[in-house]
Amino acid sequence: MSVVAPGELRRFAEAFAPLVECGGVTHGAVRACATPAEAAGWLALVLREQQAQRVLAASRPELAAVVALLRRELDSLTVIDPSAPPSLQQMAELDAGLGGADLLVAESASLILTRSLHEPWALSLLPRVHLVVTEAGRIVPRLADALSRLPAGDFTMITGPSRTADVEKTLVVPAHGPAQLFVAILP
Amino acid sequence: MSLAALRARIRAAVADPALARPYENATARGRARREQSIARMPDWAEQRASATAIRHEAVERLDELGAAFERNFAAAGGCTWHAADATEACRIVVTILQEHGARSAIKAKSMATEEVHLNAALQRCGIDAIETDLGEFIVQLAGQTPSHITAPAIHLTRQQIGRLFADKLGVAYTDDPVELTAIARRALRQRFLGADAGISGANLLIAETGELVLLENEANIRMCLTLPRLHVAVAGIEKVIARRADLGPLLAVLPRSATGQEMGTYVSVVGGAGPPERHVVLLDGGRRRIHADPVRREILACIRCGACLNACPVYERIGGYAYGSVYPGPIGSLLGPHGIGIDAAAGAALPFASSLCGACRDVCPVGIDLPELLREGRERYVRGSGGVARGHTDGDGVGGRDTSGAQAPAAGAGRLEVLGWSAWAFVLSRPRLFHFVAGAGRAILRRATGSGGGTRAAGGSGNARPRSRLAAALVGGWTLGRSLPTPARRSFLKEWERRERAAGTRRPAA
Amino acid sequence: MRIHLFVPCFVDQLAPEVAWSTVRVLERLGHAVVVPRGQTCCGQPAFNSGFCDQGRAVGRAWLRAFADAETVVVPSGSCAGLVRRHYPAFFADQPQAASAADLAARTFELSELLVDVLRVEDVGARCEAVACLHDGCHGLRELGIHDQPRRLLANVSGLQLVELPRADLCCGFGGTFAVKLPELSVAMADAKLETIRGAQADLLISGEVMCLTHLDARVRWRGDGLDRGHLRVLHLAQVLAGDGGERPA
Numbered sequence: 048m049s050v051v052a053p054g055e056l057r058r059f060a061e062a063f064a065p066l067v068e069c070g071g072v073t074h075g076a077v078r079a080c081a082t083p084a085e086a087a088g089w090l091a092l093v094l095r096e097q098q099a100q101r102v103l104a105a106s107r108p109e110l111a112a113v114v115a116l117l118r119r120e121l122d123s124l125t126v127i128d129p130s131a132p133p134s135l136q137q138m139a140e141l142d143a144g145l146g147g148a149d150l151l152v153a154e155s156a157s158l159i160l161t162r163s164l165h166e167p168w169a170l171s172l173l174p175r176v177h178l179v180v181t182e183a184g185r186i187v188p189r190l191a192d193a194l195s196r197l198p199a200g201d202f203t204m205i206t207g208p209s210r211t212a213d214v215e216k217t218l219v220v221p222a223h224g225p226a227q228l229f230v231a232i233l234p
Numbered sequence: 235m236s237l238a239a240l241r242a243r244i245r246a247a248v249a250d251p252a253l254a255r256p257y258e259n260a261t262a263r264g265r266a267r268r269e270q271s272i273a274r275m276p277d278w279a280e281q282r283a284s285a286t287a288i289r290h291e292a293v294e295r296l297d298e299l300g301a302a303f304e305r306n307f308a309a310a311g312g313c314t315w316h317a318a319d320a321t322e323a324c325r326i327v328v329t330i331l332q333e334h335g336a337r338s339a340i341k342a343k344s345m346a347t348e349e350v351h352l353n354a355a356l357q358r359c360g361i362d363a364i365e366t367d368l369g370e371f372i373v374q375l376a377g378q379t380p381s382h383i384t385a386p387a388i389h390l391t392r393q394q395i396g397r398l399f400a401d402k403l404g405v406a407y408t409d410d411p412v413e414l415t416a417i418a419r420r421a422l423r424q425r426f427l428g429a430d431a432g433i434s435g436a437n438l439l440i441a442e443t444g445e446l447v448l449l450e451n452e453a454n455i456r457m458c459l460t461l462p463r464l465h466v467a468v469a470g471i472e473k474v475i476a477r478r479a480d481l482g483p484l485l486a487v488l489p490r491s492a493t494g495q496e497m498g499t500y501v502s503v504v505g506g507a508g509p510p511e512r513h514v515v516l517l518d519g520g521r522r523r524i525h526a527d528p529v530r531r532e533i534l535a536c537i538r539c540g541a542c543l544n545a546c547p548v549y550e551r552i553g554g555y556a557y558g559s560v561y562p563g564p565i566g567s568l569l570g571p572h573g574i575g576i577d578a579a580a581g582a583a584l585p586f587a588s589s590l591c592g593a594c595r596d597v598c599p600v601g602i603d604l605p606e607l608l609r610e611g612r613e614r615y616v617r618g619s620g621g622v623a624r625g626h627t628d629g630d631g632v633g634g635r636d637t638s639g640a641q642a643p644a645a646g647a648g649r650l651e652v653l654g655w656s657a658w659a660f661v662l663s664r665p666r667l668f669h670f671v672a673g674a675g676r677a678i679l680r681r682a683t684g685s686g687g688g689t690r691a692a693g694g695s696g697n698a699r700p701r702s703r704l705a706a707a708l709v710g711g712w713t714l715g716r717s718l719p720t721p722a723r724r725s726f727l728k729e730w731e732r733r734e735r736a737a738g739t740r741r742p743a744a
Numbered sequence: 745m746r747i748h749l750f751v752p753c754f755v756d757q758l759a760p761e762v763a764w765s766t767v768r769v770l771e772r773l774g775h776a777v778v779v780p781r782g783q784t785c786c787g788q789p790a791f792n793s794g795f796c797d798q799g800r801a802v803g804r805a806w807l808r809a810f811a812d813a814e815t816v817v818v819p820s821g822s823c824a825g826l827v828r829r830h831y832p833a834f835f836a837d838q839p840q841a842a843s844a845a846d847l848a849a850r851t852f853e854l855s856e857l858l859v860d861v862l863r864v865e866d867v868g869a870r871c872e873a874v875a876c877l878h879d880g881c882h883g884l885r886e887l888g889i890h891d892q893p894r895r896l897l898a899n900v901s902g903l904q905l906v907e908l909p910r911a912d913l914c915c916g917f918g919g920t921f922a923v924k925l926p927e928l929s930v931a932m933a934d935a936k937l938e939t940i941r942g943a944q945a946d947l948l949i950s951g952e953v954m955c956l957t958h959l960d961a962r963v964r965w966r967g968d969g970l971d972r973g974h975l976r977v978l979h980l981a982q983v984l985a986g987d988g989g990e991r992p993a
Contacts, residue, residue: 224453589918612794
């Protein structure tokens with residue numbers, strides 16, 4: 048991955064802010080963290096505020112340091128074992144899913160996830176809180192840049208928490224998916 | 235549906251006071267959000283031009299790209315099916331579900347499945363299919379159909395939805411959108427986890443990679459695509475695009491046009507590999523007939539964003555149901571005569587449900603010339619009746635002979651209307667005759683409006699209606715809600731001619 | 745400049761004063777106005793109703809009447825739009841293809857002729873009113889006429905122009921649409937009138953006689969005068985002529 052221009056991180060954060068606003072309530076945040084310790088500290092705080100006990104983390108390598116630190120504060124945190132994936136019911140009973148992102152698109156503040164045994168789709172789908180730990184080097188300016196880098200295979204692009212406007216076009220967060228989206232971006 | 239039948243439906247919609255406000259509010263919000271999101275975008279014109287080029291190219295290469303999609307989707311392990319029409323599409327979906335022993339299905343919002351009336355077919359076969367998009371869930375619960383392509387429950391107020399939920403779900407009444415959404419979330423959670431199959435449409439099909447692309451906000455589509463062991467998508471054959479890279483411009487224009495979002499909350503791109511086991515039912519349903527017609531072909535470029543509905547002053551007044559088609563609004567009025575969303579004969583008159591104001595063309599993100607296609611659709615309607623053949627000319631080109639070979643739907647212009655227009659053209663292509671007839675017409679109308687050139691009737695129904703049957707025939711439906719205009723005593727052209735004659739010559743040029 | 749005037753059929757029959765005003769505006773600017781004999785209508789009602797052969801028959805007469813015109817002016821964006829944007833296609837496979845394409849390029853709506861061709865934005869008119877402007881759909885969307893009438897009106901002394909919310913909202917006239925689907929056409933007029941009521945203006949200006957006729961007829965039928973007495977309607981040409989379009993004695 049190429050080194051991201053600092054402006055892209057700012058653009059990502061600027062585009063992210065309105066995505067988590069709904070009716071005066073904030074449904075997430077993005078934070079540039081200098082170290083895994085800072086990310087772990089922030090996420091621990093988030094999880095306490097969200098009263099999230101049951102947390103499952105993806106077994107992605109870039110998450111390892113943060114997860115290790117986080118487990119010291121939250122002993123109910125478990126990590127996915129790719130050889131024995133959790134059932135849907137188990138995933139549905141989680142309070143939070145901690146995952147990563149393969150690429151980030153600055154212009155729309157989108158997270159792109161590709162299919163991986165280390166992070167089942169349901170981790171970013173069923174729990175009420177979706178936490179993401181990723182790296183600034185994965186930010187690309189525009190969607191076109193992401194499309195040209197993505198490998199073959201399924202991917203999903205996530206832009207903010209789940210929402211709907213089907214009742215009188217009034218925006219409501221969440222609909223069926225995560226209500227909260229927190230993104231920690233490491234250097 | 236003849237024009238008269240269409241008018242009756244529209245008359246009823248216009249007269250229904252409960253309809254006006256929800257549509258007016260919802261379309262206003264839709265327009266405002268779209269405009270705001272585009273105003274924030276520095277390169278809207280470029281992205282729109284790219285999206286237009288991509289879709290028009292795809293439509294031109296439909297057969298080739300469709301074949302490539304199938305090849306690549308199948309190579310990865312997916313199954314593709316061909317459905318010539320709605321019946322076949324339903325039969326295929328039911329067969330796939332039954333062969334997999336699927337008894338329950340979660341459905342993602344899909345206009346293609348609405349078009350083929352899949353829910354009814356599934357119900358008949360004992361398959362429990364539940365709509366999971368909030369708007370679709372509401373509409374299904376109410377026993378209705380969507381009233382808008384991208385906002386299915388646009389016609390219902392929060393109070394109506396509150397009463398519906400209280401009645402059908404046994405919850406306490408609330409009209410708070412936040413609580414209503416939470417109720418639906420709770421009601422559907424276990425259904426998501428336990429369903430045997432997911433059923434969806436597709437926003438786009440990528441030929442190069444054999445992938446489906448689906449946009450949404452709620453996360454219900456992601457669940458339909460990933461949680462059950464079986465996924466069946468129903469998609470119109472025209473949804474294909476050449477390349478993954480085409481998503482750049484298309485995803486730049488589609489969410490903005492649909493909901494005014496910079497990006498849909500969730501964009502899923504899935505190929506044939508799975509899991510789950512994936513099937514795609516490619517629906518013709520009249521699309522190949524459109525494709526075979528070079529004039530109509532660009533209709534297939536549509537990406538179903540619904541912007542033309544929000545922009546349309548007719549949709550805003552009559553709402554989604556008055557059109558009588560699964561696809562309302564300007565785009566629906568183009569699809570209808572080809573039997574998409576409504577029986578072809580019933581949809582034949584739909585191109586008349588427009589004032590041809592062109593607002594739809596302004597907002598279309600893929601450059602479809604909707605008003606011109608609507609106008610051309612009227613020509614077809616007229617020809618369909620055994621009226622006038624295209625290109626048929628005699629002398630002044632006026633005639634009522636039918637040489638079109640009438641592949642006609644039941645509708646079309648009546649003999650009388652054809653005669654009327656032919657007489658109109660006969661008169662208007664002969665200036666002297668025209669001025670004579672027009673003078674007589676003005677005199678009749680002036681008498682009818684009781685205007686000796688003086689004051690005009692001030693409102694009220696009685697004194698503004700034409701007083702003679704002849705006058706009534708001249709003005710047609712004008713006086714249903716409008717006073718008669720008072721024609722001029724003297725025509726400008728006649729007066730000018732008289733002055734020129736009096737001056738003995740043409741006025742000197744400056 | 746010699747300018748050929750096309751007087752749309754409904755202007756000639758319902759509002760000839762608009763044609764007189766057009767003549768006066770152009771003559772005052774020193775141009776010679778020619779009114780070709782043999783003109784009746786551009787054929788739009790038939791074209792838009794699906795009767796293209798009949799439309800072409802009338803269009804052929806129009807092409808004959810204006811055959812030797814260098815510049816054609818029309819006090820209607822709708823009729824000018826039909827000639828400019830649609831004649832080339834309607835006559836593409838006809839003997840008149842060349843003349844249709846040729847005249848299409850030389851036909852202008854009044855405000856675009858003044859502003860874009862003649863480079864005039866101040867015609868020296870006066871009109872005491874708080875006015876709003878309704879953009880005719882075809883002028884706006886087929887010819888891109890938006891700024892031209894506003895610039896001309898900005899220079900009319902005494903005139904205060906209030907921008908309508910949704911100035912581009914169709915009034916619901918739509919040609920034969922108004923009589924084929926009258927209930928809808930009237931409902932659309934009511935929606936348009938709601939926006940005009942909100943603007944608190946005492947004069948409605950438009951470049952389209954039929955939009956004005958349609959709205960005026962609806963106001964008179966309702967009899968509520970939009971709460972402010974009768975809504976006064978004037979065609980742009982009448983405002984620019986500064987005389988309400990009276991026929992000269």
